[in-house]
Amino acid sequence: MPESPARPGPEVDGGSPDPDDWFSRVLEVVESIPEGRVMTYGGVAAALGSRSSRGVGKVxxxxxxxxxxxxxxxxxxxxxxxxxxxxxxxYRVEGTPLVWSRAGTWRVDLGRAAWTG
Known part of the structure; x- marks a missing residue:
């Protein structure tokens, strides 16, 4: 009897993504982001060859x-x-670059903090 793989490949059912594999792949990318750096939801998806930023958000x-x-x-x-x-x-602990507005709101400075892996 042939051995079955411990885990299915990235696609099952004739081409639809394996949700467990997607889940673990997203988490692997996120774990690879170093301190002080960020990726956008879309950037994580792109690193996986996808455009599903919402899928990343769900994970x-x-x-x-x-x-x-x-x-x-x-x-x-x-x-x-x-x-x-x-x-x-x-962000303060990790030294992530931030941009502040005059109104006191902030966001991550993507020009300096973006990570592409």
Missing amino acids: MAHAGGEVAWWRVVRASGHPAAGHEQRALEM
Whole structure:
């Protein structure tokens, strides 16, 4: 009897993505982002050969606490909605470059902090 693989490949059912594989691949990319650097949701998707930034967002919403979630930001440089204060604390600890407005709002300086892996 032939051995079955321990884990299915990236595609099952004739071409649809294996959700478990997508999940683990997203987390691997996020884990590779160094301190003080960030990737956008779209950047994480692009690193996986996809355009599914929403798919990355779903993974982060489900398992973001397992990785440095603050290193994945929106295309504007803002962290996940509702997590701004905790993200700011982590950015300060890690020395992530930020841009401040006159109104006192901030975002990550993507020109200096973007990581492409």
